[in-house]
Amino acid sequence: MDPNSVRNLKVPTSTEPSAVCSENESVQQLWKLYAEVWDEEMRNDPLSATMIGDYRWNAYLQDLSFEAYKEHYEALKRFHQQLIQSNIVSSLPETEKDNYEFLKEMLRISIRRLETFDRYEVPTTHIFGPPVMLPMAGNFHPWRNKEDADSFLARLEAFPKQVTQIIEAFRCGIQTGYTLPIESVQALISICKAQGEKEVAKSPFFESAATRFEKLGQSMETLENVIEKSVLPAYKLLEDFLQNEYSPHARRTAGIVDWKDSKTIYEGAIEYYTSLSFTAQELHSIGKKEVKRISEEIHQVRERLQQAQGSLASFIAQLRQNPQLFAKDSQDIIETYKNILDKIGTKVSDYFAKLPKAGLEVKPIESYREKSAPPAHYYPAPKDRSRPAVFYANTSEPTTRPLYAMKAVALHEGIPGHHLQVAIAQELDNLPRIRKEVQGFCIGYVEGWGLYAEYLGNVMNIYENDYDLLGRLLAEIWRACRLVVDTGLHSLGWTREECVRYMRENAGITEVDIQVEVDRYMVMPGQALAYKVGEMKIIQLLQKVQDKLKEKFSWPLFHDCLLSSGAVPLSMLERNVEKFLSNQA
Incomplete structure (x- = not known):
């Protein structure tokens, strides 16, 4: 090695700061x-x-x-x-x-x-991995002293070595048959090209660090040299490899069905992301049933809006003809999310016993990654609270971003969604550090909670009209479609075109987002299953508690039960709710 x-690197074994005496x-x-x-x-x-x-x-x-x-x-x-x-x-x-x-x-x-x-053979995708994450490093790096500036430079200087390892792993994938789909490769090439050809002063590595270097009295010339001589050439090297050597071997099937042992691989992904025992066919059927149920609710809203004729796709196309339903520009998106989160903040204490100390900032997704990013996503604050958590909003092509969808997104990614769940977990004293941070095998809980937060918007009266309610239902049916499409891709052999068509007919999201979504499912088998599976389990537990406690039911106590153990597998969440009910008896 x-x-x-x-x-x-040998560092002393750490101790748990909150270890019980x-x-x-x-x-x-x-x-x-x-x-x-x-x-x-x-x-x-x-x-x-x-x-x-x-x-x-x-x-x-x-x-x-x-x-x-x-x-x-x-x-x-x-x-x-x-x-x-x-x-x-x-x-x-x-x-x-x-x-x-x-x-x-x-x-x-x-x-x-x-x-x-x-797999080792898939060291990065266009959604997640070093080429995508490294440009964000300056935003999350501590900037306290000269040592922090030096460590940032050292990290950038390590990137060429990491790129050679990525190339080596991809070459192994060519030999073993575990390769990315061509669509992801093309997106990766675009990401590398965008970074590798940037002027140093306009690169995110410089923009995120320059003012910090200046405040610390460090050499701007050194920063520029490292970016110019290490970072940008490494992106160009990876771009050339992907274009010339890897692309001809990239898989042409959308899902992993042609991978060796694909059935076992996908079973592992299902178990990891849902933390429950399901077969691909069971999830496919559940997804179709949910799509049918939510479609009927959407039809009822359309009848109230007097727009019940035609398919969902034609209805969405009609909505797009009304510019008042869409953002005017990038700033309009940011301000809308801020206003929604402020309004939710005035109501949330009626439903939650604990609120986190960590703040939440709304920022646009960086331009270099916005085209392959979702409508919004969340990044937590560090444990020292040296910066707030971030609600990242996608502001690309702003006039295609529906305002009526933003309340559901704010509930999911912000409050009471990921921000409350993650930040509260970080502040729990009785848990080891691992349990205070989101673990991948608890994504069914984490994303289920986010989708449940959209559902909770109904209870909290956040949705003020039929368009708001439509936005929530479209967000929910989109997640139900994921069950159908993810299993279709990786178990049933669906093509990319079949997935796009199914989403177009049933999901009610923009064409741009459909393309981004399907390409995401193609490289992250099973991850898209977590949302609806987790939400259905949480709502099932909610209904069980409400039925048992009746007039004694308390929203703050119920949510405290769900949140007081951090993110957990759904099977453990069910046990926690059983304990809660036995204590309430």
Whole structure:
């Protein structure tokens, strides 16, 4: 392994800041293992570590070599075996049983993830990976002193090495048949071309860091040189490789059905992202039923709007003829989201017992990645709260962005969606650090919560008219369509054109977003399943609690139950609600 790899950087094993003061040796052992797992996860992804406020690896990028991939996999297996063989569960107090079960499940499913869909041969996509994430590094980097400036430069200087590792992994994929679809490759080429050909002063690496360097009295010339001599040529190198060597071998099937062991791979993705036991066919059928149900609700809204004739696609086309229903410009989008979030903020305390201390800032998605980005997404604040959380809004092609959809998006990505869920978890004192940050195998809960927050907009009276309600229903049917399309792609062999057509006929989102969405599903098998599966489970639990408690039901207490354990697998969430009900009896 490269001696300069982050995996060879020796740092003292950290301790859990909120570790309980317990004389119970089993508790001490559990929390010590949590600390070791935390260090392994942070070491394995230094850029994400910086984003969430662990600054020990600020000068590094992820080692994407096969040796590092294998070492990480072996480390997870070692931790899992260590936990199971410790036999500590029998001597843990009840208050620590959830921590034990969470860690056991996290390690088990993370190992399966690496054995199935999270492949070494696919080190990046056009949605997520180093070429997409590195330009954001300056926004999340700490800027306290000269050492922080030096570590930022070192991180940029590490990018050429990382690009050679990406190329090596892609070459392995050519040999083994695990390749990206051509659409993703073309999008990656565009991303690399846009970065590699930028003037230094107009690159996001310079724009995000220049004023910070100046304030710290550091050399602007050094920053410019590193960008010019290391970063931009690395993007050009990757662009040339993708264009000339990789593109001819990129897969022409939209889904992974032609991958070796694709059925097992997709089963791993389903389990990881939903944290429940479903077959692809079951999810496909559930998706179709949900699309039918929501379509009927949309028809009722259309009747009230006196626009019930014709298909959903023709109705959406009619709406697009009314400029008053769409944003005027980029600033209009930002201001609309700010106003919506302010209004939600006046009502949220009636439904939630706890609100986070972390602030929330609305910002436009950077121009270099906006074309392949969703309408909006959320980035949490770091643990030291040195910056607020960010609600990123897509302001590209603003006149195609419907104003009637923005309340549902604000509820999902902002309040009471991801911001409340993530920021509250970060501020819980009784959880190990791993549980305070979102883990991938809990995405069913996380994205289910976001979609549930859209549903909650009805209860909170956020939707003020039929157009607002239409926006929510279109957002929900879009997520239901994901169940159909994701399983269609990766299990049933649907083509990209079939997926686009199904979305166009049923989802009610813009043509631009349909193209972006389908290309996303193609490179992230299973991830799109999490939203509707999680929302349906949370609403099922809500109805169960309301039926049982009747007039004793309390929104703040129910939501406290859902949020007080951080993000968890849906099976664990169900157990938490059962405990809540037994305590309320």
